[in-house]
Amino acid sequence: MGAIELKNVTFAYPNGFVANENLNLLIESGERVAIVGQNGAGKTTAVKLMNGLNKPTKGDVLVNGINTKDKTTAQISAFVGYVFQNPDDQIFNSNVKKEIEYMLRYLKLDQKEIDRRVSRAVELTGMSDYLEMNPYDVPYSTRKFISIAAILAIETPYIILDEPTAGQDMQGIKVLSTLMDVLKDEGKSVITITHDMEFVTDNFTRVVTMADKQIIADGSATDIFSNQNIIKQAKIKKPQIGELASEVGFGENILFRKEIVELLSKY
Incomplete structure (x- = not known):
């Protein structure tokens, strides 16, 4: 089995600001993990360490045994797919289909494989009615599923979703929950940053809680949300x-x- 492992990881930006301090975390294949905490706790910086967008200042990040320091972000992205909180930071193609298949063409997959992966991603996200449309002509909530479909098509063993429920209605949240069940059945890991605590308790058995640039708790949803000290320190709500x-x-x-x-x- 593979895993993402952070070993005594600290990350500081070039200006010296420390965003993460001494992170130790193990996420094994097939796990579903929610990362919670107030804005500024270091959540997004931490997950960007997992996919190589950030390289640790101290310590090591291992993805299936590979040290991210030894690989480019593009090489690590073959293992860890990252869906940005704002789809506009990710989408750049002229229509939805081109967006979903972009990385597959970059990887030089054959047409039959591209068609298979696009079809599967479209089915899982409900994007079939939008394929020929410009992504910016569809609602924001739908654009989020376009960016998710583009990452799903790469078929990475780990998928990071940054605030996936933001801007979604109940139907969108239901699609997300079903999608995560499918990925779990396939043995893939889903790591989610979210402020939506209902989404957490409905879909995640493991909750990693961050505050002040560090991981302060790692346990079940019951363990985390029944502990008033953790709730207060992380400034989260039940x-x-x-x-x-x-x-x-x-x-x-x-x-x-x-x-x-x-x-x-x-x-």
């Missing part, structure tokens, strides 16, 4: 279900929809 359960006296450990449904069914 999921709405958890807040409601606390307010009506059901206790601090009720976090999931299924838990409150089971509890209410007893009355």
Whole structure:
């Protein structure tokens, strides 16, 4: 089995600003991991270390045993796909189909393989009605799925999604959840940065919490959201279900929809 491993990693920008300090993290193949914390905690910088966009100032980042210091970002991107928070930072082709197949042509895959991968990515993201359209002629929420489809087509073993639910309606969030289930069944890892705690509790069993440039907790959603010290230090909120359960006296450990449904069914 492969893994992404951060070993005593510190990252500082050229101006000397330290964005991450002494990060130690192991994400194995097939895991689904949410990374949470307030803005400025170092989340995006940390995941950019995983795909080679950032190189550690100290320590090492290993992707399937390969040290990112020894490879270009393009070489690491064959293993770790990264979907930007803002799709406009990623999309540059004149129509949706060209955007999805761009990297496949860059990799010089044959047409049959390109068609297979594009078809699969389109099916998973629901982009079939937009293929001939300019990406900037479709709604922002749809553009996010265009950028996701482009990364899915590369078929990397690790996929990073930065704030995937931002701007999405319930249908979009449902598509994301289904997509992650498909990727898990295929043994692929999904790493997500998000402020959407409902999305976290509905879809992730492992939650990595960051604050002040460091990882302060790594555990189950129940472990993280039932610990008031972690919530306070990371400046995050409980999921709405958890807040409601606390307010009506059901206790601090009720976090999931299924838990409150089971509890209410007893009355």
